[in-house]
Amino acid sequence: MSDEAAASSNGASDVPEIELIIKASTIDGRRKGACLFCQEYFMDLYLLAELKTISLKVTTVDMQKPPPDFRTNFEATHPPILIDSGLAILENDKIERHIMKNIPGGYNLFVQDKDVATLIENVYSKLKLMLLKKEENKNNSLLGHLKKINDHLASRATRFLTGDTICCFDCELMPRLQHIRVAGKYFVDFEIPNSFEALWRYMYHMYQLDAFTQSCPADQDIINHYKLQQAKGDVKQMKINKHEELETPTFTTSIPIDIAE
Structure with a gap:
């Protein structure tokens, strides 16, 4: 340890x-x-x-x-x-x-907001389905879900999901968004559209927090996490797929749009 x-x-x-x-x-x-x-x-x-x-x-x-x-x-x-x-x-x-x-x-930290709780449900399951099926309609399902989150953030015009103070919902959602960014891009070339400006602004604010950056795994670890899941015990395939261990750890925190503070 x-x-x-x-x-x-x-x-x-x-x-x-x-x-x-x-x-x-x-x-x-x-x-x-x-x-x-x-x-x-x-x-x-x-x-x-x-x-x-x-x-x-x-x-x-x-x-x-x-x-x-x-x-x-x-x-x-x-x-x-x-x-x-x-x-x-x-x-x-x-x-x-x-x-x-x-x-x-x-x-x-544990605010009560049923709308937000419902909104962020199943984000991860849709990522998993997209990576498993690798079909366009699965991408669209996740995309539609992210649009709902984007629209929610745009309507509230706050830094975080329930206000200008971070809460438990943000600690739940943001790690999943990071997996979507890194694993989605690597495995199925999925990217969050630049048009989701409210969502990107939200991610920008999360990237400024030590709580996120200190807890965030490297891109290589996120990728390897899903490679091991896909290998499902196939030792030979695991060895082939683990070239990430030769790479210097990187952390994707760039934002593709200009953020006005």
């Missing part, structure tokens, strides 16, 4: 220390991997650490070769795993609930 740098409380003794165990890169087994839930909770907790309500430690675990102490403590459980005062929370729903109810400041 290896530790990742994270926002801290500058050593204040009266704030709880929270540890988040996340999946490591499937390329080097040390840097951040491309697990969407890991990045989502990393972002939630990083924002709280920036507010100095907690001290955050992030640990990466290579799930291809998990260390003995991880196996002893967590058996076959996969990250994300949240540890708060020695208590390990192992399931995604329980992690989210724990952040909201038990971690100082967490409640403020």
